[in-house]
Structure formats: structure tokens, C-alpha cells
Amino acid sequence: MKEPVRILIVEDDALVARDIQTRLRKIGYQADWIASTGEAAVKFALEMSPQIVLMDIQLGEGMDGVEAVEKILENSEIPIVYLTAYSDESSLARAGLTQPYGYVVKPIETGELRIAIEIALQRYSLQNQLNEANRRLSTTLASIGDGVIATDTFGIVKVADRVATSMLGKKKGMLIGEKIEEIFTLRSRDALNTYEILKDPATELLATKKERLSYSDVLLMRAKGPATPIDVTATMIVDDRNEPDGVVLVFRDITKRQVAEEYLRYLAYHDYLTGLPNRTLFYNRLNAAIAQSTRHSRNLALLFLDLDDFKTVNDSLGHDAGDMLLKQLAERLKVSVRDDDTVARLAGDEFIIILNDIASVSDVKDVAEKILKGLDENFRLGDTEIKVTASIGIALFPLHGTEAEKLVRYADTAMYLAKPKGKNAYAIYTADWKSELPKD
Incomplete structure (x- = not known):
């Protein structure tokens, strides 16, 4: 009852x-x-x-x-x-x-x-x-994570969810009753990095009577605060008679997506452990350096560095300690060269350095000696300190060759021929060592 x-x-x-x-x-x-x-x-x-x-x-x-x-x-x-x-x-x-x-x-x-x-x-x-x-509806919109604004046929905001309100730098309820075209501006960046103001999608839709309009990877500009990269879609709202009754705008903040994409691009060209350029980026830079040196009749040098007895470190202290050593070594190598030179990690404990615009062979020797001297200080790996040495092989452009792959092979050969000198040494490639090269 x-x-x-x-x-x-x-x-x-x-x-x-x-x-x-x-x-x-x-x-x-x-x-x-x-x-x-x-x-x-x-x-x-x-x-x-x-x-x-x-x-x-x-x-x-x-x-x-x-x-x-x-x-x-x-x-x-x-x-x-x-x-x-x-x-x-x-x-x-x-x-x-x-x-x-x-x-x-x-x-x-x-x-x-x-x-x-x-x-x-x-x-x-x-x-x-x-x-x-x-x-x-509010809970559903909030869970989606996108900003949503709905207007009438005059472009007056009737509904604005929390996300859209926040993205536009407004307080709750402040967007209601505002003219949509006066709230924000969209800008598109072209390949020349110039910014073009885009037509307001809601106003454009109402004027053209189109069903849908989308912009991808555009900048949301507001009165105060930084620009926000977004995707935006405008869709026409129709009544029971299929007549226009307003527009719903959906904003998606793509900042995190862009950060993720940028990180993936970074990983494609950098070593995950040391942050140095990887093999791909190294060869890109080496080919560019060769082209630049050829055009301006300049010299460059490659230094191929390999740690002596690195396997012993991994076997006795573990791979975590080995990783710590490689990261610390990368930092020491970077401070041993100029800002416009390149330090890259090829694989394992193999590092390679591009020295641009060198004046003489003695300059290259000075850098090699500076690198080896930089290894004099012990490396601290957790609670353990160890002494590390390295062997360096040097190849010169254009003296030893003009092709990237050949120069790397010559520097690699010189490095192996430096090890018998007692390690912690460097050697410069000479034509007499061609017989020592791996066969093509």
C-alpha cells in the first residue's frame, strides 16, 4: 500500500x-x-x-x-x-x-x-x-575527459561541461549565455610555423548548414593563459523536424598525446639508457657532417671508443652496475668535447664521437688524451668504486675516406689495434692496416 x-x-x-x-x-x-x-x-x-x-x-x-x-x-x-x-x-x-x-x-x-x-x-x-x-550526463561527460559545449542556433552557449570550462580558463557557469565566437580563437600552425586564425567551427557550421566540421592538432587560444593543443569537432544538433537546433562542440586536449609522440620520436633517435644519439641519429649526423665538410673543404674526425674489460664489470658487479657505468661514462664523454660535436652510443660499451671542423691531427690527439685522462677518476657504482680504462680508434676525413661506413670501420679497426698497446690508449688509422679490415 x-x-x-x-x-x-x-x-x-x-x-x-x-x-x-x-x-x-x-x-x-x-x-x-x-x-x-x-x-x-x-x-x-x-x-x-x-x-x-x-x-x-x-x-x-x-x-x-x-x-x-x-x-x-x-x-x-x-x-x-x-x-x-x-x-x-x-x-x-x-x-x-x-x-x-x-x-x-x-x-x-x-x-x-x-x-x-x-x-x-x-x-x-x-x-x-x-x-x-x-x-x-555531467558524470558521463566528465568521465570521457573531453570538453563539451552546446549552443543554440544563434551561437549562444547553453551547456558547458566542467572540462570545457576549465580548458577555457573560466569558472563554473561563466560560459552560459556567452557568444561562442567571443570565447576562444583557434589557430593552425603550418609547415612554416606561421599561425593562421581558423573560422569558429560552431559559427561556420550554423552558416553553412553542414552536419560536421573537424580540426586536428590546432591551438586553442584563450584570453589568459597558454595555448592548448587540441582536436575539435563541431556537430549540428537537429530537432524532430530535422531542422538545425544548435551545435555541439567537443574539445580534446592532446597535450599528453603530443608528449607521448614526442617521446617516441626521441626514442627512435636516442639511446634509451644514456640519452645519447643512437646508431640511426649518429649516421644522420655523420652524413650531414661529411656533406658540410666537403662543401666547405673542412676536416673531421671519428673517435671509436670501447671500454676495456667491460664484461668483467657486468660479470662481477651485475648488469645494473654496468648500466650505471655506461651512464656515467656518457656524461664524462660529453664534457670532453665541444657542444657542436656528437657523442653517440652504438651498442653495448661502444661509443663513437664526431669531431667537426678540426684544424690538425694534433687537435684530435688532444681530445683523445683528454677523454682518457677523464677516466682517471674512479667510477662510483653504488657502494663500489672501480677504475675503468678505454681504447680509442681514430679515423680522419677526408684523409682516410669520404664514406660514412668506411670511416666507422677504419676507426673501429684502429680501436682494436690500440688495445695491444696496453689499453687506455688511442691509435690513428693508417693505410697500412687495410689488411686488418673485415672483408666486404
Whole structure:
């Protein structure tokens, strides 16, 4: 059996209050609570949780009906129906601001009272359903992570979710009622790194009556704050007659995606362990350096470095210690050369260095000696300190060759021929060592 609706009566005239109570009970409502003051009404509403409040606007001394309703609505969303015989315009205006669910004029008739209550309850139920739908929509939009804005056919913002509001640097509710074309600007960067202002997609869609318009990898410019890289899609909203009824814009912040893509591009050209250029980037730079040196009749040198007895470090201290050694070595090599030179890791403990625009062979020897001297200081690997040496092979352009692969092979050969010197040494390739080269 359906439980009767619980009603709180707020009326300072005891006879009128009892009359209302009797009428309510006769038509099936539960009307056990009567409050004669605004203060008592607030207390009853808080403690008893009635489903509807019948509130007299004009109460006796103290808090009037409107003030009581304002207090009640601070803690709950109980539907309010005002009871009034007469009220000044100021009181009625104040009552209207509390958004009541109805009015009943005294003297009260049972039929009118019942209609007012049922309409109030129906409106309250529909409002709750609408609030729940909006809550679900808001939760769904928030979970998507995209910014969403909906406009009417004049481009006036009617809906803006939390993400879109935040992306545009606004506070909650500030976008509603704004003209969409005045809120933000989109810019597209072309291959020349110049920025072109794009047409506002919502306004463009409304003007052309197209169904959909998308921009990829554009910059969202706002009045304050940095630009944000986004993808944006505008889709026409149509009514039951298939007529335009507005536009919905979906913004997707692609900052994280761009960072991930940039990192992948970085990994494609850099060694994951040391951060140095890898084999691919090394050969790109070597070929570019050869072309530049050829064009300007300059010399360059390759230094092929291999750690002596690196396998012993891995076997005795473990691969983690070996990795620590390689990372520290990379840092020492970088500070041993100029900023426009290249230090790369080819594989394992093999490193190679491009020295650009060298004036003489003695300059190359000085760099090789500087590198070897830089290894004099022990390497700290956790709680252990070790001494490390290296062997370096040197090949010169154009003296020893003009092709990248040949120069690398010559430097590699020179490095192996440096090891018999007692390690921690360098050797410069000479034509007499060609017989030592691997066969093509």
C-alpha cells in the first residue's frame, strides 16, 4: 500500500492550521506536524523531513514565512507551497525568489489545496528526474575527459561541461549565455610555423548548414593563459523536424598525446639508457657532417671508443652496475668535447664521437688524451668504486675516406689495434692496416 505524503503545515492561526490539517487528512495526506512560527518550521523540516511544506507567508513575530523557507532550503530541497490571504508586493517578490512549487489563496478550498499539492509533487518528481539525468550526463561527460559545449542556433552557449570550462580558463557557469565566437580563437600552425586564425567551427557550421566540421592538432587560444593543443569537432544538433537546433562542440586536449609522440620520436633517435644519439641519429649526423665538410673543404674526425674489460664489470658487479657505468661514462664523454660535436652510443660499451671542423691531427690527439685522462677518476657504482680504462680508434676525413661506413670501420679497426698497446690508449688509422679490415 502506498504510504501517504507527509506534510508540514506552517500557520500562526491555530484554527486555520487545524482546518487545513483536517482537510488534508480527509483527502489522504499525513498531516501530523503543525508549526506556528518560522523558527519552529525550520526545526521541524530539519528533524522530520516532510515531503512538502505548506507555508503561510505572513507569520507572527520573528521569522516570516519567506525567511523560514530560505533557511529550510539551505539544508534540503523540500517543495514549498505558500499559503496567503494577502501580502504586499515586496513579500510576494521575495517569495518568488525562493522558487516555490505553488500558491494557495485563503480562504482555502479542499479541491484547490489538493490540486496545488499534487502539482507541486509532480513538478518536484519531474525536477528530480531532470536533475538525475543532468547528473548522469555531467558524470558521463566528465568521465570521457573531453570538453563539451552546446549552443543554440544563434551561437549562444547553453551547456558547458566542467572540462570545457576549465580548458577555457573560466569558472563554473561563466560560459552560459556567452557568444561562442567571443570565447576562444583557434589557430593552425603550418609547415612554416606561421599561425593562421581558423573560422569558429560552431559559427561556420550554423552558416553553412553542414552536419560536421573537424580540426586536428590546432591551438586553442584563450584570453589568459597558454595555448592548448587540441582536436575539435563541431556537430549540428537537429530537432524532430530535422531542422538545425544548435551545435555541439567537443574539445580534446592532446597535450599528453603530443608528449607521448614526442617521446617516441626521441626514442627512435636516442639511446634509451644514456640519452645519447643512437646508431640511426649518429649516421644522420655523420652524413650531414661529411656533406658540410666537403662543401666547405673542412676536416673531421671519428673517435671509436670501447671500454676495456667491460664484461668483467657486468660479470662481477651485475648488469645494473654496468648500466650505471655506461651512464656515467656518457656524461664524462660529453664534457670532453665541444657542444657542436656528437657523442653517440652504438651498442653495448661502444661509443663513437664526431669531431667537426678540426684544424690538425694534433687537435684530435688532444681530445683523445683528454677523454682518457677523464677516466682517471674512479667510477662510483653504488657502494663500489672501480677504475675503468678505454681504447680509442681514430679515423680522419677526408684523409682516410669520404664514406660514412668506411670511416666507422677504419676507426673501429684502429680501436682494436690500440688495445695491444696496453689499453687506455688511442691509435690513428693508417693505410697500412687495410689488411686488418673485415672483408666486404
